[in-house]
Amino acid sequence: RREEAQREREQQRNAELERERREREQAELYAEEQRKAARRLRRFSFALVLISILALAAAGTAVGGFAFAKASERKAQESESNAKADKAKAEAAQLKAQAAQLNAELLTKALQQNEALLTKKSDELAVSVKMANDAESRAEHEAATARAQEQDALDAKAVAVSAKELAEGNAQRGKLSQDILESLQRKNYDLARHSSGGLITSLKNTLKDPNHVLSKSDVQRLTVELGWAHAHEGSAWLGDQDVPNATTSYEAARSILERVWPKEARDPEESQPILYETYVGLGKAYQVLGLATSAAPQQVSPAHYFKDAETLFTDSLKYHQALLDKTNAELKDVEARGVIEGHFNLARLYRDMGQNEKAQQEFQAVEQFPLVQAGELAQARRELAEFYRDQNKYGEAVAAYKNLILQQEKIAIEEADSFKLSAPAEKIENNFAASGQDIANSYNELADAYRGWADATTDRAKAKEMSDKADAAFGLSIALERFAVRLRRYLSASESKGPTDRDDLADTLGDAFLKFDKSHRAVLFYQYALDVRKNGSADDQRQVGKSYDKLGNLYRNLKDYDKAEQNYKDQVAFYQENTRSAEYAKSVRDLAALYGDDPKAPPELAVTKYREALAIYHSLNDWPGEDVVLYRLTKLYEKRQQPDARLQALQERVTALKSYYDQLAAGTFKNLDDGPKLISEYLNAINVLGYTLAQGNDVAGAEAAYQRAWEMRKYVSTNIKFVKDTNTRTLYDAMLGEYQSDPSAKA
Structure with missing residues (x-):
């Protein structure tokens, strides 16, 4: 249909051109007729002029005759003999002169009339000629316009073809870009490099193709995309630990992008993030090269690579800091992540450079950053703790690990300012299935810090204390890891209808927290175990008394006697059906021990309960x-x-x-x-x-x-x-x- 419309438009244009040609020919014929009429008028005018000249000559002759008549008249007067003859001749001559004069006057009048007519005709002819010339000019202009429109149509067609090819190329490049990002996310670095190479080739060909009609903005956009492709090619190389090739790709990206945004005239608000992402990638490559050359000296010193990396990381950090207060709320979060990454990059670089004070300052900058997210804060504390540990600063390392663990546990339990002593079972299961392993890893690393401290100190008592804490932390990490694994399995597949072991694992975890002197955490998991047992199978429900026992003992040790009494009484009530059982005797004995500890309890109450329990034990x-x-x-x-x-x-x-x-x-x-x-x-x-x-x-x-x-x-x-x-x-x-x-x- 498009081709039919095109043919129809061409037919219409040809018809218009043919009509204009006929009109131009008619105008030319009319102009020719006007030119012929003008020539005839000019010949007629010449005849009139000639007649006028002859008339003037006759008039002159008549005047001469008149003068001769006057002379004859005088001679007649002088000569009477010739008077009559001369008079007659004079009269005749006078009549001829008068006739000639009249004729001349008539001819002059006719000439004047013909000249007026000739002038009128000449004016009309001039108008006609002008009209013919104007028509000819219009025809020529319209023909030129038609030819220009035809050329414009051809040019438009060429532009359309170029735009179509460019659009198709953009679509293809968009697909390649998506493949690059997805491949990098999946860590399929071979595919990412392959797609990057295809994108680079496509962009270079598009920019060099003379048939492509590219605007200035198109050229800049494609150039930025070319830098982007080289940068992500560098990321793929870096993912495979091929640092030299990664460096080459990143440097190519940097060269391309800095031509678009020269450093000396760069406005952060106009620059695109890809430039600074390239800086970060290249900085990391330089950092690795610096470490490599430290082990095997080469022509370029480690200090050179480290210095370049520091410059690149600093430029990237300053870019995000500059935009942080200039962007809207949605983009502010993006820039905040860039600031955090900048501090991390510098901290790790300074750590590798051995500049420990600067590294510590950068890690602490992450901790103190107002917009830091929970995961970023945890990562900063973990790396700061590892940094202290590697510096044999075990006290600082232990404090950093404790802060990290406190934050991780608060996130998992969703605490605010105070400790929670209970939480819905579903929340415990979801949160600790997701983050329990990370917290377990932190306790394991804390145990390593305690062991390092124990090995480093010469104080035996201190060494024994640190060793015991290391054992407690390690035991807690094991219990927490097992609990998290069990929860992940439970959430991924429904349990059988029989008893579960989630309650026992929670009790074990609570015991481990108690040993690590975290009774508030123990309460949480003892309570979870109680909830599981109450809502579980019949076998699970038979273990409810065990939960009351643990909770009662814990609150009793915390000297929270009211809560301890309630749990012990619940335990007694739970075993009430068989008052001659060892379980019932123990619940009574526990209640007696509580009354013995509680200064507000009546003194005889403890002895009475002990005697009641003793009688049951003796009977058994x-x-x-x-x-x-x-x-x-x-x-x-x-x-x-x-x-x-x-x-x-x-x-x-x-x-x-x-x-x-x-x-x-x-x-x-x-x-x-x-x-x-x-x-x-x-x-x-x-x-x-x-x-x-x-x-x-x-x-x-x-x-x-x-x-x-x-x-x-x-x-x-x-x-x-x-x-x-x-x-x-x-x-x-x-x-x-x-x-x-x-x-x-x-x-």
Whole structure:
């Protein structure tokens, strides 16, 4: 259809040209007729002029005749004889003169009339000639215009073809640009270089092609794209660690782009970011070359490369700083990221250059930057901590790692100014599945810093402290890593209908936080474990009491007695269905311990609860339970300075354990694996009782207590497990030594 329209327009233009040609020919014929008429008029005018001359000559003759007549008349007067004849001749001559004069007057009048007509005709002829000339000029002008329009049409067609080819080239180059970016993102550097090469070739051909009609803005745009292509080719080379080729590509990009924006006349608001992205890429290449030449000296010194890199990084940083306050809110964030990157680049460069103070200042500049994002702040703190660690500044490294971890945990838990003690289970799962591994890595690096500190110090106590903290940090990193892995698996695939282990992993993580002295974090994960158990399977729900126990113990250690009491009471209520179970007895015992610690609790309440738990343990033949309750009672009475009640509890403890030892010695003890532990606790109970009686000057009572230990010698000397228990064996030997050194002791 486009070609048909084109043919129709050409036919119309040809018809117009043909019509104009005919009009021009008619005008030329008319002009020719006018020229012929003018020639005829000129000939007629010449005849009239000739007649007029003849008439004037006749008039002259008539005048002469008239004069001759007058002379004759005078002669006639003088001569009468000739008077009549002469008179007649004079009259005749006068008549002829008058006739000639009249004829001349008529001819003159006719000539004047013909001259007026000739002038009129001449004017009309001039007008006609002018019209013919004007028509001819118009025809020639219109023909020239038609030819110019035809040329313009041809030129427009050429421009259209060029524009089409340019548009097609732009589309192709746009696809190549997209391929470059996607390939770099996927780290497919071979494909990125291939696409960059294709883009560079296309741009060079377009700029050199004489058939392309390019405006000044087109040339600048394509030139900038050429610099962009070289810069991203450099990124692809740098991604493959091919620094020399990366340097070549970046330098080509820099040369091209600096021709567009010369440094001496550069306005940051008019420059495009690609120029400074090129500076950053080239600066990184120079930085690597500086490190390489440090190891293997070459012609160019490391200082030269480092200095060039510093200049490029500084120019890029200043560019983003200059635009930071001049852009709108949307672009301000982009420039802020550029400022952050600039500080990071300089910090890492100065670190490699060994300029530690400058490196530290740049890392701290990131920390103090008002628009720094959480991830950037975390990265700055991590690199600053590593920087301190590498400088053997372990105190500063530990502080930096702690700040990093605090920030990471706040982000994961979404805390504000205060610690959160609980969070929805879904939030814990999503956030720690995503960031738990990073936090675990930070704790692992913190453990390394503690170990380095322990190795570096000559203070044994300090070394032991740092070593213990290193172990706690490392244990926490392991627990957190396992928890994060489990959450990622849980979120990626639904669990079976059976029990989950997420609660147990959360408890382990809470225990690790407690060991690292982060009780506020432990609460969070103990609470998460409780939520999982309450909403889990039947097997999970049977573990709810375990969560109450952990939460109660934690709050009790924090001296938050109200929360501890609530959790212990919840634990008691949870096991209420079986009041003769070890779990119920333990929940009552825990409540008793709380009342013993809480200064606001009634004094008798702790003893009452301990006695209640003791009765349950005794009914269950649970010797460890009885032992714990009686031991705590002795400590409670000691704390309250009730020596008589304490002594009674000590005696109860020895008596209770003796019954179980007798079962062990008789071979009726149910759990033989507990034998060494039972013997150890029994001996300790005897030793404390004997010592207490001796301190109270009850020598007989003390001897009776130690006699119990003496009576055990035959059994313990033949019990292999006891013999291997070095600590208990040492205690026993010491007790026997004291007993035998007493002269009143009997075998």
